[in-house]
Amino acid sequence: MTLKLGVPSKGRLMEQSFDWFAARGLTLSRTGSAREYAGAVDGVDGVELVLLSASEIPRELAAGRIHLGVTGSDLVRETLPDWAASVAELAQMGFGHADLILAVPVTWVDVETLDDLDAAAAAFRARHGFRLRIATKYHRLVREHLRAHGVADYQLVDSQGATEGTIRNLTAEAVADITSTGETLRANHLKILKGAPVHQSQATLFASRLADWSDARAVLARVTSQLGIGQSDSIPPLL
Ligand SMILES: Nc1ncnc2c1ncn2[C@@H]1O[C@H](COP(=O)(O)OP(=O)(O)OP(=O)(O)O)[C@@H](O)[C@H]1O
Numbered sequence: 001m002t003l004k005l006g007v008p009s010k011g012r013l014m015e016q017s018f019d020w021f022a023a024r025g026l027t028l029s030r031t032g033s034a035r036e037y038a039g040a041v042d043g044v045d046g047v048e049l050v051l052l053s054a055s056e057i058p059r060e061l062a063a064g065r066i067h068l069g070v071t072g073s074d075l076v077r078e079t080l081p082d083w084a085a086s087v088a089e090l091a092q093m094g095f096g097h098a099d100l101i102l103a104v105p106v107t108w109v110d111v112e113t114l115d116d117l118d119a120a121a122a123a124f125r126a127r128h129g130f131r132l133r134i135a136t137k138y139h140r141l142v143r144e145h146l147r148a149h150g151v152a153d154y155q156l157v158d159s160q161g162a163t164e165g166t167i168r169n170l171t172a173e174a175v176a177d178i179t180s181t182g183e184t185l186r187a188n189h190l191k192i193l194k195g196a197p198v199h200q201s202q203a204t205l206f207a208s209r210l211a212d213w214s215d216a217r218a219v220l221a222r223v224t225s226q227l228g229i230g231q232s233d234s235i236p237p238l239l
């Protein structure tokens with residue numbers, strides 16, 4: 001039996017993941033044609049590369065279909081209820097940095113903080129008869145954050161892409177989305193609310209707590225030794 005390692009199948013995350021492993025002596029490569037999602041691993045015996053969408057890796061880890069997986073820490077926290085029961089963080093990889101933030105139009109001069117948003121939301125509801133709409137694909141993380149900060153008078157509207165455009169399109173009054181350079185927010189005349197972001201994300205190597213480790217345990221020891229990371233004693237059933 002081999003250890004299955006899930007890595008994003010395209011884009012920056014794939015390339016930077018390949019570079020991160022290569023720098024530690026594990027060579028990942030795509031095999032077959034450019035469009036074929038097959039891969040190979042050199043450097044440690046018994047590792048099988050599984051190329052997957054970054055957004056599917058949390059579910060595959062939680063289902064135990066892959067033993068290790070690279071994806072954004074935001075996607076794990078958003079996708080998996082009680083994520084720490086399903087996966088363990090083995091290494092923060094130092095790329096794929098992005099902040100999940102709340103933003104409102106720059107023209108909302110009285111709204112700079114979550115407290116201001118709370119007040120604006122109450123006023124909005126009184127005036128319009130419906131709750132202020134926040135567009136996002138990060139429903140779980142945004143709900144938890146707003147609950148923790150006592151903001152209740154809002155509704156989430158689902159936006160799976162081009163979220164910053166929802167305000168111009170009059171389908172939302174505020175957004176919660178990932179930003180790295182801030183260019184998309186600036187281009188859409190939005191400003192980030194002050195205070196800590198909802199989440200600071202980066203690419204992270206996760207281990208499944210729910211995969212069958214019985215035969216993959218020895219391979220894990222070789223992988224973590226090669227990568228120079230401490231083998232997590234906290235991955236059941238490795239205890
Ligand atoms: N502008 C950005 N800068 C840096 N990281 C980003 C940016 N936008 C998204 N990310 C991060 O990249 C990850 C998502 O990667 P990607 O966009 O490849 O996934 P996806 O769109 O779900 O993939 P797929 O289209 O295959 O389903 C998330 O962890 C997110 O935090």
Ligand SMILES: O=P(O)(O)OC[C@H]1O[C@H](OP(=O)(O)OP(=O)(O)O)[C@H](O)[C@@H]1O
Binds near residue numbers: 182
């Ligand atoms: O701060 P910036 O560097 O401008 O990056 C932020 C943008 O990047 C992501 O979008 P992505 O490109 O993944 O497309 P999406 O709209 O489909 O989510 C995110 O949703 C923002 O729209």
